[in-house]
Amino acid sequence: MSGRLFSFVGGNTGPWRVMKNSVIVGESLSAVPKLDIVSGAGTVEKPLTGWSLRGITSNERYVMRDEKNQLVAKQQGLGRPEATMAALIPLRKSAAWWALTQDERRKLFEEQSHHNQIGMQYLPAIARKLHHCRDLSENEPFDFLTWFEFAPEHEGVFDQLLEELRASEEWQYIEREVDIRLVRADA
Ligand code: HEM
Numbered sequence: 713m714s715g716r717l718f719s720f721v722g723g724n725t726g727p728w729r730v731m732k733n734s735v736i737v738g739e740s741l742s743a744v745p746k747l748d749i750v751s752g753a754g755t756v757e758k759p760l761t762g763w764s765l766r767g768i769t770s771n772e773r774y775v776m777r778d779e780k781n782q783l784v785a786k787q788q789g790l791g792r793p794e795a796t797m798a799a800l801i802p803l804r805k806s807a808a809w810w811a812l813t814q815d816e817r818r819k820l821f822e823e824q825s826h827h828n829q830i831g832m833q834y835l836p837a838i839a840r841k842l843h844h845c846r847d848l849s850e851n852e853p854f855d856f857l858t859w860f861e862f863a864p865e866h867e868g869v870f871d872q873l874l875e876e877l878r879a880s881e882e883w884q885y886i887e888r889e890v891d892i893r894l895v896r897a898d899a
Pocket of ligand 1: 771775801803827828830832840842856858873874877
């Protein structure tokens with residue numbers, strides 16, 4: 713399990729430089745100059761002035777087989793040399809979302825909001841990784857830590873993707889969202 717657990721540590725060190733830290737909805741995260749990503753089960757201390765968010769990669773909940781096949785054929789992995797920009801977008805969904813049943817959530821996610829259908833149009837330019845927080849403890853500040861990497865020329869395209877998703881029905885269930893933009897410190 714430790715290989716699936718990641719801590720995103722906002723502080724004074726790390727390979728990613730924070731360019732922008734915007735609250736979209738709900739409470740903000742304090743401004744920090746750098747971001748480090750630490751993998752493994754060791755406890756990561758919260759920096760004196762900063763934060764540490766934990767998430768775990770998991771099995772998929774919503775994709776159907778044909779969607780999965782299309783994703784696998786089109787998506788790119790993290791760490792591409794040209795992808796010197798990134799976004800960390802921690803999200804929390806409302807109690808109303810979590811009170812829905814699995815089939816109701818899938819319907820909202822795809823049939824009504826077209827999350828995957830929209831997202832697929834932005835592959836392979838945008839690489840993504842989803843981390844879940846809910847099952848780690850009783851009171852994690854977010855439900856998801858989403859991570860995206862892209863080349864500087866695709867920053868506008870990434871903003872367009874966010875605009876489309878934020879206008880969807882699924883996003884009416886988002887009660888906390890912070891958008892942190894980063895650039896690789898060696899870029
Ligand atoms: C780059 C294009 C994108 C594609 C192809 C994509 C695709 C997907 C897919 C297939 C899932 C379902 C995984 C599962 O079956 O459990 C998912 C989940 C999710 N995505 Fe995206 N996505 C994209 C962009 C984004 C963006 C930009 C955000 C946030 C700003 C985002 C936030 C999420 C969240 C929070 C979940 C988990 C939803 C839940 O379990 O309730 N995605 N995405």
